[in-house]
Amino acid sequence: MLHYSEVTRDDLEAIINLYEKYLNAGTGVKEYLRRGLEQDRYVGYKCVDGDIMVGLFSARPGIYFTYSHPELEEEIRRGWPEAIYTGDMLAIEEEYRGRGIAHILTKGCCDIVKARGGEHLLVELWVKPNGEEPAGGVIRDMGTGVFEKKWVIPDFYSELHLHGLTCPLCGDGKCACGAVVGVIKL
Ligand SMILES: CC(C)(COP(=O)(O)OP(=O)(O)OC[C@H]1O[C@@H](n2cnc3c(N)ncnc32)[C@H](O)[C@@H]1OP(=O)(O)O)[C@@H](O)C(=O)NCCC(=O)NCCS
Numbered sequence: 162m163l164h165y166s167e168v169t170r171d172d173l174e175a176i177i178n179l180y181e182k183y184l185n186a187g188t189g190v191k192e193y194l195r196r197g198l199e200q201d202r203y204v205g206y207k208c209v210d211g212d213i214m215v216g217l218f219s220a221r222p223g224i225y226f227t228y229s230h231p232e233l234e235e236e237i238r239r240g241w242p243e244a245i246y247t248g249d250m251l252a253i254e255e256e257y258r259g260r261g262i263a264h265i266l267t268k269g270c271c272d273i274v275k276a277r278g279g280e281h282l283l284v285e286l287w288v289k290p291n292g293e294e295p296a297g298g299v300i301r302d303m304g305t306g307v308f309e310k311k312w313v314i315p316d317f318y319s320e321l322h323l324h325g326l327t328c329p330l331c332g333d334g335k336c337a338c339g340a341v342v343g344v345i346k347l
Pocket residue numbers: 183184251252253254257258259260261262263264265285286287295296297298299302
């Protein structure tokens with residue numbers, strides 16, 4: 162049976178596993194995830210089947226991207242100087258997809274962020290080279306006009322390999338994926 166709850170520090174290995182399997186693997190990933198989990202206001206909402214974590218949506222206070230994009234970060238910092246969280250990761254084990262788990266985790270995580278004083282959520286949505294946006298539907302379901310502002314950036318990950326990270330689709334070469342970056346009012 163599926164069970165939903167907040168993550169604890171004991172979940173670090175399961176979080177790393179989901180991140181490296183479905184998002185990016187490489188230098189710094191484990192440390193980034195460990196530091197997040199240890200932050201006071203970090204929020205991670207998980208779905209567990211038995212004792213296996215099968216999905217997670219997490220968020221942390223501040224502005225973060227997969228790797229630094231200084232000009233965009235500065236623009237967001239100026240526009241939303243306070244109470245902004247970044248959606249860290251959304252990943253569901255393959256055999257559990259299409260059942261609304263991401264939908265439930267997104268709503269659950271955003272409710273906790275709001276309860277802890279977060280007013281905005283910065284999201285970085287992966288856009289595959291074929292235009293597919295895996296999390297597009299889940300985010301659209303948050304309502305029309307969900308983004309206060311959004312940026313469509315086709316070459317967002319072009320320097321991913323220079324940061325020691327690999328893309329699940331493009332491998333360790335130059336990444337051809339893009340991103341939709343958006344600020345959501347919670
Ligand atoms: C993207 C991902 C998290 C979606 O997880 P999921 O649990 O299959 O998603 P859901 O079942 O909640 O939603 C799937 C679809 O059903 C729709 N849906 C909405 N409400 C729903 C509900 N109550 N029940 C079921 N489906 C619902 C969603 O809008 C979504 O539409 P889409 O097909 O247009 O995307 C999953 O495919 C994944 O982990 N992919 C790999 C990692 C990744 O791409 N992460 C996002 C990076 S930005």
